[in-house]
Amino acid sequence: MPALPRPVGRPRDPALDVAILAAALELLGEGGMETCALDAVARRAGVGKATIYRRWPSKDDLVRDAFGSTAPELLPAEDQGSLVGDAVGVLAALAAALRAPRARAWRRTVPALGPDSPLLPGLPTGPVGDWTGAVDGVVARAEQRGEVGPGTFPPLALRAACAVLVERWLTGQDLDEATETALLTELQSVLLRPHLRG
Amino acid sequence: MPALPRPVGRPRDPALDVAILAAALELLGEGGMETCALDAVARRAGVGKATIYRRWPSKDDLVRDAFGSTAPELLPAEDQGSLVGDAVGVLAALAAALRAPRARAWRRTVPALGPDSPLLPGLPTGPVGDWTGAVDGVVARAEQRGEVGPGTFPPLALRAACAVLVERWLTGQDLDEATETALLTELQSVLLRPHLRG
CATH class of the missing domain: 1.10.10.60 (Homeodomain-like)
Structure with a gap:
């Protein structure tokens, strides 16, 4: 060489x-x-x-x-004014990121690496950006605006909504626009709303 | 040859x-x-x-x-007597299946295949057995015993709990026994219980 x-x-x-x-x-x-x-x-x-x-x-x-250098930011830069608004922003950004070349590249490269692969250190552990951080940001904003009391909205509810999208992507289920809209509505109603009552 | x-x-x-x-x-x-x-x-x-x-x-x-021929059955064979009991059975079986050699083999083989790979047809789309079917089975049993009204418990709540485990596995987060127990308890309380009230 x-x-x-x-x-x-x-x-x-x-x-x-x-x-x-x-x-x-x-x-x-x-x-x-x-x-x-x-x-x-x-x-x-x-x-x-x-x-x-x-x-x-x-x-x-x-x-x-x-x-x-191509990891997308999933938390909407603008506060959407409500926990559900910010959460839908994160979920829509996540769905878009899962359709992007970066996620396709991750899927064909990273899971196949063994634990001792010299390529592994420095690679992202997940197919898209930092969705756990985005979830925490959504909850922190809601607490700051007094929409939910400190520690009363469980981040796991929104993390689970993200996980549903990641699982669909992993198992090769495409998410066209109509399906995505319906799924985001169902995720809100089943996972998020129950923790916003009262 | x-x-x-x-x-x-x-x-x-x-x-x-x-x-x-x-x-x-x-x-x-x-x-x-x-x-x-x-x-x-x-x-x-x-x-x-x-x-x-x-x-x-x-x-x-x-x-x-x-x-x-090695896909595990995730729905407990014995009815556990309650939706939460059956759900925890599915989640525990799923967590165990994700630790098994079959899931490790899937991870290193299937995501890396292209859409035109001749190996792809006949391979499972997910890392473990049929967790969507197991979720439907849990809800059907609960409806049969009258624990929940027909169509009132959303399968998505339990599918999301499963997705959290799959996502953890995909991103290489190990699940030791204590972490698994704590996570299963949190999944019950955040995702399942809100739909069992009233």
């Missing part, structure tokens, strides 16, 4: 970074680590291989960064 | 079948399809390769059968 230039601190063109990381995720989603060869990433992103090596010293580094 | 004998209807020694299927699941759990070579299965099960070929014409057939 030829000696490679060391990566230099900040990449020079952020748009190239985005294109390379997106190409890596797409290829991982199509066939896992095997399909995500650096040649293929370079072709898909329309760059030379050297452009990739200047940024990431190895494929493992590129893959880790592709997952790490 | 030498001509192989065709499989003959019923296998001759069921104990050998069990040993071969268990060896295949173990190896899949250790490293997916690559690790589950027929040589390795034969060694692990303590049989000759011909013994395997007499039963399954190809590795894909063996792998499908390993998943299909």
Whole structure:
């Protein structure tokens, strides 16, 4: 293997970074680590291989960064004014994230890794962003606005709603728009509303 | 490749079948399809390769059968006398199934397959047995004994409890005995009890 230039601190063109990381995720989603060869990433992103090596010293580094730098924020940036409003925002963001290339890439790459895989450290443990943190944020906002008393709304109720979406995705059940709307309504009524009475 | 004998209807020694299927699941759990070579299965099960070929014409057939014939029954065979009793039975069976070699094998094999993989048809869509069917069974029993009115207990509440366990497993969070007991208690109180009031 030829000696490679060391990566230099900040990449020079952020748009190239985005294109390379997106190409890596797409290829991982199509066939896992095997399909995500650096040649293929370079072709898909329309760059030379050297452009990739200047940024990431190895494929493992590129893959880790592709997952790490594309994790979506699931909590709506704007407070939606109610626990249910914020919760539906998180659930809709989660459903969208589960349809995105990053989740497809995760599905074909991460579960198949053994506990001793050198790729594993630094990879996300879940297919999408930090939904546990988003759930805690929803409950904290509701407590701050006095909608629920401190500690009275169980985060597990909303975590369970998220888990239903993750489970559907894992078992390959597509979520078209109409099904998603119906499911989000049912999740609200069955899991969230009972804890908002009184 | 030498001509192989065709499989003959019923296998001759069921104990050998069990040993071969268990060896295949173990190896899949250790490293997916690559690790589950027929040589390795034969060694692990303590049989000759011909013994395997007499039963399954190809590795894909063996792998499908390993998943299909070892799916656990999640609904307790004995009616536990209450919806919560039956539900806890399903959740405990699900937690145990997620710790078993079959779930580990599924995790390292199935999510990584592409939609066009020839192995995919005939493989289970989920890591364990039929938990949706088990949930429906719990609710049907409760309705039959008059504990809940027809259609008043939402199966989604119990499906969500199952999904929490599946999500924990997927993201690699171990469930030791004490954590499992605490989680099952919380799932009951947050997800099931609100629908049993009145």
